[in-house]
Amino acid sequence: MSVVFWKELADHFSSRRFMILLIIIVSSGLWATYATGQAIRQNTDTVPSQYAFLLLLTSSGETLFSLATFLGFFGPLVGITLGFDSISGEYARGTLSRVLSQPIYRDSLINGKFLAGLTTVAVLWGSILLLVIGLGITLLGFPPNGEELWRMLIFTTVGIFYVGFWLALATLFSLLFQKTVTAALASMAVWLFLTLFVSVFSAAVAGMIVPDASTPDAIARRSDVENVIDRISPSTLFSESVGILLNPAARVFGMALQSQAEGILPTPLALDQSLILIWPHITTMFALVAACFGISYIIFMRAEIRA
Amino acid sequence: MSAVVETNNLTKRYREKLAVNALNLTIEEGEVFGFLGPNGAGKTTTILMLLGLTEPTSGQVSVCGFNPTHESLEVKRRVGYLPESPGFYDDISARENLLIPEDEARRRTAQVLDQVGLPDDGRRLVKEFSRGMKQRLGIAEVLVKKPTAIILDEPTLGIDPDGAIRILELIKDLNRDHGLTVMLSSHQLQQVQDICSRVGIIVKGKLIVQGEMDTLGKAILKGRQWNFLLEVGGNTDGLERELQGIQGVDEIEKRSHGWFLRCTQDVRGEVVSVVARRQLQLLQLRSEDPTLEEIYLKYFREA
Numbered sequence: 001m002s003v004v005f006w007k008e009l010a011d012h013f014s015s016r017r018f019m020i021l022l023i024i025i026v027s028s029g030l031w032a033t034y035a036t037g038q039a040i041r042q043n044t045d046t047v048p049s050q051y052a053f054l055l056l057l058t059s060s061g062e063t064l065f066s067l068a069t070f071l072g073f074f075g076p077l078v079g080i081t082l083g084f085d086s087i088s089g090e091y092a093r094g095t096l097s098r099v100l101s102q103p104i105y106r107d108s109l110i111n112g113k114f115l116a117g118l119t120t121v122a123v124l125w126g127s128i129l130l131l132v133i134g135l136g137i138t139l140l141g142f143p144p145n146g147e148e149l150w151r152m153l154i155f156t157t158v159g160i161f162y163v164g165f166w167l168a169l170a171t172l173f174s175l176l177f178q179k180t181v182t183a184a185l186a187s188m189a190v191w192l193f194l195t196l197f198v199s200v201f202s203a204a205v206a207g208m209i210v211p212d213a214s215t216p217d218a219i220a221r222r223s224d225v226e227n228v229i230d231r232i233s234p235s236t237l238f239s240e241s242v243g244i245l246l247n248p249a250a251r252v253f254g255m256a257l258q259s260q261a262e263g264i265l266p267t268p269l270a271l272d273q274s275l276i277l278i279w280p281h282i283t284t285m286f287a288l289v290a291a292c293f294g295i296s297y298i299i300f301m302r303a304e305i306r307a
Numbered sequence: 308m309s310a311v312v313e314t315n316n317l318t319k320r321y322r323e324k325l326a327v328n329a330l331n332l333t334i335e336e337g338e339v340f341g342f343l344g345p346n347g348a349g350k351t352t353t354i355l356m357l358l359g360l361t362e363p364t365s366g367q368v369s370v371c372g373f374n375p376t377h378e379s380l381e382v383k384r385r386v387g388y389l390p391e392s393p394g395f396y397d398d399i400s401a402r403e404n405l406l407i408p409e410d411e412a413r414r415r416t417a418q419v420l421d422q423v424g425l426p427d428d429g430r431r432l433v434k435e436f437s438r439g440m441k442q443r444l445g446i447a448e449v450l451v452k453k454p455t456a457i458i459l460d461e462p463t464l465g466i467d468p469d470g471a472i473r474i475l476e477l478i479k480d481l482n483r484d485h486g487l488t489v490m491l492s493s494h495q496l497q498q499v500q501d502i503c504s505r506v507g508i509i510v511k512g513k514l515i516v517q518g519e520m521d522t523l524g525k526a527i528l529k530g531r532q533w534n535f536l537l538e539v540g541g542n543t544d545g546l547e548r549e550l551q552g553i554q555g556v557d558e559i560e561k562r563s564h565g566w567f568l569r570c571t572q573d574v575r576g577e578v579v580s581v582v583a584r585r586q587l588q589l590l591q592l593r594s595e596d597p598t599l600e601e602i603y604l605k606y607f608r609e610a
Contacts, residue, residue: 007396014398094394098445101358101388103380103452304321305360306351 004104004112005119012120017081025074026128032060032067033132037139051268053144054151054246056136067132068242071125071159072235076191078124079166082117084184086110087300088174097305110300114171114293121163125156147271151245154275158245161285162238166191168292175299194233202229227253237285241278248274310369311336311456311488312357317366319352319512326352328512329366334456334490334505339482341503342492343603349512350492351391354458357490358388371455387449387457391464395441397434401425404433405448419447423477439470446477456488457481463495471495475502500599508603523602533573534595538565540588546581553577567595 012018036059040052060066065073087110090096100106129152137143144152169190174183193201206225213222230236240253248268269277312334319327327349334340344350355361357370359379368374373381395404405416420429423443428436436444442462449457459478463471479502481487493499499506500520507517516523533555539546547559547566555572568574575592582589 011396090394093396094390094392095396096394097355097360097390098388098393098395098448100360101383101390102448103383105380305355 001104001108001112001115004109005116008113008116009119012082012116018078018120021074021078021081022124025071025078025124026131028070028074029067029128030131030135032065032070033057033135034139036060036066037136041139050145051148051248052140052142053133053136053148054248056132057152057155058242058246067128068155068246069239071128072162072238072242073195075159075163075238076166076195076235078121079117079163079168080170080184080187080191082120083167083170084174084187085180086113086117086171086174088178088180088183091178092180100305106301107297110171110297114167114296117167117171118160118164121167122156122160125159125163129156147248150271151248151274155242155245158238158241158278158282158285161282161289162234164289165234165285165292168289168296172292172296172299175296175303195235198230198233198236199226202226205229231281231284234285234288237281241281241285244269244274244278251277253277309336310334311371312490313369314353314357315367317353317356317368318364319349319356319361320364325512327356327363327509330509330512330514332507332514332517334488336455336488337482337486338505339478339489339491339503341499341506341599342490342509343494343496343499343506343599344509345494348509350509351460352512353509354388354460354490354492357458358382358386384452385455387452387454389442389445389449389457389459389462391460393441393445393448395433395436395444398432400430401433401436401444401447402429404444405451415451415453416447419450420444422450423447424473437470439466439474442466442470442474443477446474450481454487456490458490458492460492461494462491463493463498471498478502496599496603506599506602520599520602533568533570535568535570535575535578535592536562536565536595537568537578537582537592538590539582540590541586543587546585546587549581549585550578553581565591 033056036056039059040055057068058066060069085092087096090099090109099109133144133152166187170183170187173186174180177183177186203226206222206229209225210218210222213219231240244250244253248271251269251273310333312332314330314332317327317330317332318325330349330353332353342350342353352361356363356368357375359375359382362376368376370382371385373385375382395401401420402416405419417426417429420426423446425440425443425447428440433441433444446457446459446462449459462478463474466474475498478489478491482489482502491499491503503520505517505519506523508515537550547561550556550566550568551559553574554577555570555574556568557571558569560567560569568578575594578592579589
């Protein structure tokens with residue numbers, strides 16, 4: 001498997017489409033970080049220095065998106081880019097039967113490819129965070145504290161699961177369709193639906209389930225239904241996780257009733273408490289990755305290889 | 308000699324289509340076996356089952372003493388496979404394309420590239436290679452793992468005559484000098500006839516005949532043991548009638564430059580006497596064995 005892994009890793013890091021995405025993400029991310037850093041420097045009275053580095057990730061400053069939002073939107077593109085031709089490309093080049101006739105187990109190919117994709121994502125995500133930390137130290141003049149580093153590390157893990165889902169989905173489509181273009185289009189269609197249109201869909205369904213939202217209870221119930229439906233989307237799971245993880249002051253998803261907010265102390269949540277809140281999200285994302293890859297694995301192992 | 312490939316009622320069915328039907332095939336160690344059949348006959352499906360890349364629907368198969376379905380790694384360690392159109396990663400070098408997860412094999416890349424006539428092309432990108440060079444690279448990859456048998460699926464398809472001859476010479480050398488067992492699937496009957504000691508013909512998934520070329524040739528002659536090609540110069544009016552009168556001449560067929568005589572005995576003396584008596588110029592009189600094309604067409608039509 002190591003041969004496939006290293007070859008795929010080299011392919012990813014030398015492919016033009018990956019380099020283009022990398023440049024876009026890194027340059028935009030650094031710009032967002034720089035703008036936010038400048039804003040923090042100019043408002044040192046109002047911004048708590050305890051979580052300044054987390055603010056670099058979540059605050060949009062004068063830019064359109066924060067770095068976390070930006071990664072949430074473009075992360076799936078990285079996963080799809082790495083996965084949509086992983087198997088269909090082998091079919092198209094006619095390399096599949098040749099490679100599988102070598103003395104390697106069949107699953108070494110799909111395992112090696114998937115692992116190389118995940119490693120690429122981890123390297124990309126980790127590099128961006130290190131750049132942010134470096135830029136942050138330069139702009140703010142102090143290093144991140146231990147809790148911030150832990151939260152950033154968990155943020156990276158969540159990000160790998162999140163992009164890993166899109167990688168696994170694109171790999172699955174590349175197996176199902178065996179045509180590179182079809183696999184890419186199908187992956188993009190699912191991405192657009194789950195990122196942009198799922199909220200429209202959830203609002204419509206919630207409106208049907210709770211038609212009269214004139215009382216606070218009904219509004220809260222409709223919101224709950226919307227949230228549940230929204231959470232079929234990994235994008236929602238990711239943004240909610242990041243919202244809690246990188247903002248220790250946040251303690252609820254979505255809206256909270258006045259009665260629920262009463263008695264809450266205005267102190268930041270400890271890391272373990274934030275983790276308890278987002279644990280279902282993390283496990284769901286992990287399960288989605290495992291399910292998508294598991295299905296791909298089974299299909300690939302049972303596939304008839306044609307010359 | 309022991310059998311490198313042995314199948315017993317090997318069958319493969321794709322939904323309604325019977326791709327391979329109860330195939331009983333034997334390939335002995337050290338032989339060059341020609342696997343013939345029209346498009347869609349089941350040749351490639353058979354090869355894929357021999358390598359464990361496709362699972363048989365029923366029947367048994369043994370390659371180098373291993374079951375490819377359950378011991379595919381052992382089979383793939385011993386058998387090299389060159390697909391009909393071997394695909395390569397175009398953006399990496401020839402040497403890098405010869406990926407094998409063994410350090411020893413990595414060290415052998417230079418040696419096998421030299422063996423297939425690509426000694427100076429190891430560092431070139433594969434996208435710069437011609438089709439013939441890619442086929443040779445495919446054979447290099449097959450050889451890297453020091454196989455005991457190789458399976459070549461249409462190795463000369465789409466290659467110019469000179470390139471095809473060089474590949475055939477290479478296959479002959481591998482068999483003669485290295486004792487490799489070769490299974491050659493091809494449509495190029497003349498090429499198969501040139502290098503194969505035994506052939507098998509598969510039609511519609513069924514192996515209709517397998518055996519040595521001589522045996523198959525004699526079988527289709529049905530008692531006509533002798534074939535001659537006669538070419539003469541001069542006035543040949545009435546010659547065909549006179550040749551027909553020679554005892555032992557069974558059938559005469561007019562060819563563009565003479566006659567093809569199918570006979571039950573050696574009639575060369577009588578033929579020369581007739582030519583001399585008619586004061587004709589004897590240009591050639593040579594015996595001809597049945598070609599693989601004749602054998603193939605005979606069995607193909609019967610099937």
